[in-house]
Amino acid sequence: MKYIFVTGGVVSSLGKGLTAASLGALLEMRGLKVRIQKFDPYLNVDPGTMSPFQHGEVYVLDDGAETDLDLGHYERFTSGRLSRLNNLTSGQIYEAVIQKERRGDYLGKTVQVIPHVTNEIKARIQQAGNGVDVLITEIGGTTGDIEGLPFLEAMRQFALELGPREALFIHVTLVPYLIAAGELKTKPTQQSVAKLREIGIQPQILVCRCDHPLTDDLREKLSLFCNVPVKAVIEERNVEASIYEVPLMLQKEGMDDLVVDLLGLKAPRNPRNIWVEILRRIKSPRHEVTIGVVGKYIELQDAYKSVYESITHGGIANNCRVNVVRIDAEALEVRGGTAVLRKLDGILVPGGFGERGIEGKVAAARYAREHGVPYFGLCLGLQVAVIAFARDALRLRGANSTEFDPQTPHPVIDIMEEQKKIVDKGATMRLGSYECQLTPGTLAARAYGARSVRERHRHRYEVNNAYLDRLQAAGLVVSGRNPRRNLVEIIELKRHPWYVAVQFHPEFQSKPSAAHPLFAAFVAADMKHRRAGARNRKAETGNRRAKPRRRTRH
Numbered sequence: 121m122k123y124i125f126v127t128g129g130v131v132s133s134l135g136k137g138l139t140a141a142s143l144g145a146l147l148e149m150r151g152l153k154v155r156i157q158k159f160d161p162y163l164n165v166d167p168g169t170m171s172p173f174q175h176g177e178v179y180v181l182d183d184g185a186e187t188d189l190d191l192g193h194y195e196r197f198t199s200g201r202l203s204r205l206n207n208l209t210s211g212q213i214y215e216a217v218i219q220k221e222r223r224g225d226y227l228g229k230t231v232q233v234i235p236h237v238t239n240e241i242k243a244r245i246q247q248a249g250n251g252v253d254v255l256i257t258e259i260g261g262t263t264g265d266i267e268g269l270p271f272l273e274a275m276r277q278f279a280l281e282l283g284p285r286e287a288l289f290i291h292v293t294l295v296p297y298l299i300a301a302g303e304l305k306t307k308p309t310q311q312s313v314a315k316l317r318e319i320g321i322q323p324q325i326l327v328c329r330c331d332h333p334l335t336d337d338l339r340e341k342l343s344l345f346c347n348v349p350v351k352a353v354i355e356e357r358n359v360e361a362s363i364y365e366v367p368l369m370l371q372k373e374g375m376d377d378l379v380v381d382l383l384g385l386k387a388p389r390n391p392r393n394i395w396v397e398i399l400r401r402i403k404s405p406r407h408e409v410t411i412g413v414v415g416k417y418i419e420l421q422d423a424y425k426s427v428y429e430s431i432t433h434g435g436i437a438n439n440c441r442v443n444v445v446r447i448d449a450e451a452l453e454v455r456g457g458t459a460v461l462r463k464l465d466g467i468l469v470p471g472g473f474g475e476r477g478i479e480g481k482v483a484a485a486r487y488a489r490e491h492g493v494p495y496f497g498l499c500l501g502l503q504v505a506v507i508a509f510a511r512d513a514l515r516l517r518g519a520n521s522t523e524f525d526p527q528t529p530h531p532v533i534d535i536m537e538e539q540k541k542i543v544d545k546g547a548t549m550r551l552g553s554y555e556c557q558l559t560p561g562t563l564a565a566r567a568y569g570a571r572s573v574r575e576r577h578r579h580r581y582e583v584n585n586a587y588l589d590r591l592q593a594a595g596l597v598v599s600g601r602n603p604r605r606n607l608v609e610i611i612e613l614k615r616h617p618w619y620v621a622v623q624f625h626p627e628f629q630s631k632p633s634a635a636h637p638l639f640a641a642f643v644a645a646d647m648k649h650r651r652a653g654a655r656n657r658k659a660e661t662g663n664r665r666a667k668p669r670r671r672t673r674h
Contacts, residue, residue, distance in 0.1 A: 129312025130294040137190030141197035146376035150387035156194040157206040161267040165211035176422025184552030241274035291323035407440035416477035426627035433635035434643035449477030466646035471499030497621030562599035567641035575624035583608035618645035
């Protein structure tokens with residue numbers, strides 16, 4: 121087995137995760153079995169309790185692990201199914217080391233960063249790599265961060281113990297363009313690589329993030345000062361249309377050829393390249409729709425990262441360009457606020473927590489129901505749909521979730537029984553993959569083409585079964601249930617072209633090469649709604665033209 125370590129320099133948010141995922145995709149195309157993991161130096165045990173404004177979305181795995189959003193990139197770009205072993209934080213490492221010390225596992229020794237913390241990190245590398253040809257490890261943060269030093273030291277030791285041609289270091293760095301000077305500057309990259317070399321790590325490949333082309337002179341300069349071959353200076357420009365351009369960009373630079381050669385792998389290029397067709401459908405689609413995403417973290421792109429990507433996947437599956445309009449839920453709470461929804465072909469309400477913006481989301485769910493607009497609710501999006509339906513169809517004044525109104529007279533959404541005594545917030549929700557049995561003949565069953573599926577969850581509140589009979593009698597359809605606990609998983613409406621809401625997170629199981637069935641069906645419904653609207657407008661125009669003129673008397 122071979123190991124690749126991806127580090128980052130100069131600034132954060134350079135796209136190390138996308139680079140690692142894209143490299144994994146290229147190696148998979150060559151027939152190699154690849155797995156990717158992320159090491160995060162922060163002291164949180166996991167990102168589950170962190171604000172989306174701090175960290176972006178929390179990506180949930182099958183085993184219930186709450187992980188970094190980069191693991192979403194790993195699963196979308198490669199075929200690997202990841203587990204909690206694939207996301208390691210300083211919090212987990214120090215917690216494990218302290219527990220061992222309390223048990224007496226260190227036999228009275230002084231516990232130190234080297235070797236005890238670094239040994240724990242190296243053990244996790246070995247655990248995560250079982251059964252694969254190549255393990256790619258991304259180290260979060262920026263080279264020089266004090267909290268990241270134990271991880272870099274562990275990488276250095278691990279590579280030394282393996283020997284030559286068994287491990288490879290890739291450094292993703294920024295080559296900024298200074299407008300005043302009119303040129304790209306290599307000094308920040310030189311300093312970043314020097315920082316790595318101070319602790320004994322020499323990167324074999326430089327991936328240079330830039331918004332202008334790297335000239336041959338600049339490549340030679342970086343090669344000279346950073347001690348890498350010219351061919352190992354890889355240009356990674358800002359993409360024009362989609363992040364799914366990155367694998368083709370790196371392949372054009374010869375990065376996968378270089379990696380295979382440096383690691384001594386026998387893995388010839390695959391003449392069939394799925395990314396070419398994916399990119400064609402993104403850049404030159406046959407159809408177009410506009411979808412509104414109604415949330416409360418709209419200003420932050422990464423807060424709903426997997427949702428946006430899954431919408432794109434639904435577009436790819438339907439050969440359709442999807443224009444996403446981000447709508448602040450609180451803006452819908454004012455009088456006339458729903459006017460912004462009028463020109464949409466579909467409405468999606470994603471998951472979330474807390475009271476802020478809830479009434480705006482309820483308004484969005486109501487608008488879609490009353491105007492026949494395709495609606496897709498995810499987790500909280502299901503709960504607000506049920507709240508709106510209970511208030512309107514059942515005339516239950518004040519119907520709500522006990523999360524937002526503990527004294528509501530009609531708790532149509534209530535906390536799960538096993539959650540009521542839980543005090544700790546971290547990793548205590550209903551997390552991970554659970555079974556959902558589908559009702560034959562429903563929109564969900566037709567989309568999946570199956571009787572039973574498994575989907576990932578992250579929530580504490582559920583539809584209150586005490587109200588279920590009344591809701592169903594009024595026209596709500598339960599099209600998916602958890603068979604073990606009889607929990608509502610999917611709802612639909614009888615008299616609506618496409619109104620589907622789910623208690624789980626389908627966005628965590630969608631790929632550009634295989635869109636999640638519900639996202640694909642949602643975009644297809646949006647296309648149908650758009651065509652119907654166009655026909656109606658055409659008919660109205662024709663009717664106006666066909667009206668006879670009023671005869672005037674002389």
